[in-house]
Amino acid sequence: MAEPVDEGSQHSQGVQVVPFRTPNASLKVVLLHGNLDICVKNASHLPNRDSFNEKFKMLLGTSDPYVTISVANAVIGRTYVVNNSENPVWMQRFNVHVAHYTSEVLFVVKDNDVIGSKLIGAVGIPAGILVSDSVIEGTFPILNASGHPCKLGAVLTLSIQYTPVEKMALYGGGVGPDPDLKGVPGTYFPLRRGGKVTLYQDAHVDGSVPSFKLDRGVMQTRDEETRVFFKYSKVQVLLCPRSAGKGSWTKKDGETIYTHHQNSVIVDADAGIKRRIAAFVGGLDLCRGRYDTPEHSLYSTLHTLHKDDYHNPNYKGSTVGCPREPWHDLHCRIEGPV
Template identity: 25%
Template structure:
């Protein structure tokens, strides 16, 4: 969480978008300072409709600039965070927006502010005070003065309603309480009758055997993720679709610990597998994030994601590999977007033999989704070795991102990788397929649309169908969530009613944006009754509630604050509640790098904010002496290995006294937690 850290990179382009200009223009004076007595915590859901602006005297200014700058917009702010904005509209006799938004909020504010701009010109602000009527859930419908530096008068017709989090019927009910029908106001509904196979890490070796007893009396047998992906792709007859942040065609999905050859095609690389399937007539499509820092192979790339290498590998094959830059259709060329923000989905989708059913079609849709990129450094198993099998199992994808200059010839430790993955069957697999279809149609262009295989042919593909019954102990209810905007996918709702119903907002350059991942996290946190267990690569956010001297909207997603508010509410209610968070000790890469230092600083500011809220709750009930880690605790995984016989001896060990050398002497290193999961 908190993957956005754009402030760590200086803007190096003279072309600044209208949105950037608007963002840095000040609002009117008079907004209360942070934590003033007039502020109230809005914790719940804000539904707001921006209807129209009626004005006299200054509409002529609209006429002067809106044709040049693209129209009039309104921006909703819960100070200091701008949470939604309208499309740009042309000025007529009245400026009519008629747009509604549904926004999760946890903000300490005295008023809800709505800014109006004509192009980049600030026109005024309508301020809706936080009143008792609003807090009680009453619908507020009125005309609010649009105050600003202009002649004449103007009023903004705004309708809004605030729903307290505690008034949600699912609040604090846990898993068993209520007939939960999934997260509402999303594009994809909850699917019932699905089957999910979770995978811990890319591989599970024979020595890992946890004694986890299932409802049927049997013990859980963990399965091997990358081997399952290999076999599913190998059995595909019609299509294989792959989307990833990083994909390396030269890695092997199935390996022998001692480096011995595998029978048949089992030892082939990922790239060889895809080329072979394409030659057999299977349609193979790939969407890979285009790292702008290594275009045309001029550099290795800041993120070392191998996108150019992978593209060249498949260039003269029947595999269709597409490099996807972030926001390729943005109106303004902004380097910060192209270099920093990525496509982070990890999806593999293919056809598979249909299960026995009334449908006569022989094929169905199968999907894999999770956090593991199909690239170097991701192959790992629960033992998380540091120095073992470097010249066999990890020979071709040795990875150590935290030590500058690390390489196999210099020896370990490798960077162990902890992650999660899943195999999805049932209607949810069709949703994953639909996500890929939407992205391909948007990013591949008209000339490549025909490459998609139609799954509507009922002679070949069965329709989306449950694969388990509701009374089956293996049945799952599953829902697909995304972080995506309309520059990266098609079929986004366009009418204002549909946008509101799907819980979408407009952000940045006015693009309709889905942020259902955050919404799902928030709903799950609010619903939690006893505990939360979280694994995440990052833990930073809610910057609008950091210490007043540093608070801003740079990283304002609500998840850390929601967790702190949940804990505080439980403390005041005298109920037990614990949150356990697993993070890496530092982000992947050299911990001394500027970006790494900034991320760790933001992580610290986030934790300070959370513990401050928890401490205040304990003070309120005269228990300030208690250890706050009883309620919120953070963990970093690590490993340490003794020297074993026949261990790989590097031909060029690191220079004595360096961090690399010290890590070999101490023989310990962190396990990099890349997973993104939450259990409650």
């Protein structure tokens, strides 16, 4: 009888650098392009990494372990924390799309201490074994920086299976007319039919922009300036904070790291007697004055046309060498059920 599992997050983000190398890190690097079906089951005999353990063991209890999963330093999954347990049980499953060159999939066991996470140890599964399509399942020793078990008997039980993209039926023929196809799995909203999408050419191309002039157009606006601009109009401006939710681990581990590659502008449009909703989907910044061309150059114009095409108030310093991310402004209009 199969054991019950909790569905873990299907996607995550973050960077994780383990301060030591597992024995598998020196193996052959292969491309994992497809899906990883992972189940982090349980751990046993973990060491106690809580602070002030000797003096306040009765008050603080033991370790509060959790596991992160990373490929090529990119965190692709994280279990929940099990409080006060040296033998935690997670039974948590992750289905993750990957496209990484790596020598191993790394399972890092950490202690969620009151003054920050502490590294307990790691288990590395060689990527070369995963490409055989077989299920890798078992109990593995949790190793420390010296390549030895972090504690006698400390082990992590898990299963992992890799499916290359060529064998994933979902990407064989697209959405198509199949009524049984539900769209992209694991997303918040299901596939809906009957919508209308109008694509817009780049404004850079002559003749592609409608011949009308906006009255009192505004550029280089920020959120507060936008709110003030529309204060006494019929336009309602809602300022959405970028900080993560109350219980989100991403807020704890990297609150200043964020991205917003897509913007949407939702308006009401004429529909006879009633009104209807229309949405415009666009690129990185709607008002920073940035621009793109149909060539979508990544590197060749970094020192010329796009030498100032960078904005990140969180980090200062040179950005030379970083590739551009091609984008359009509002590149399509969406109507109907989406």
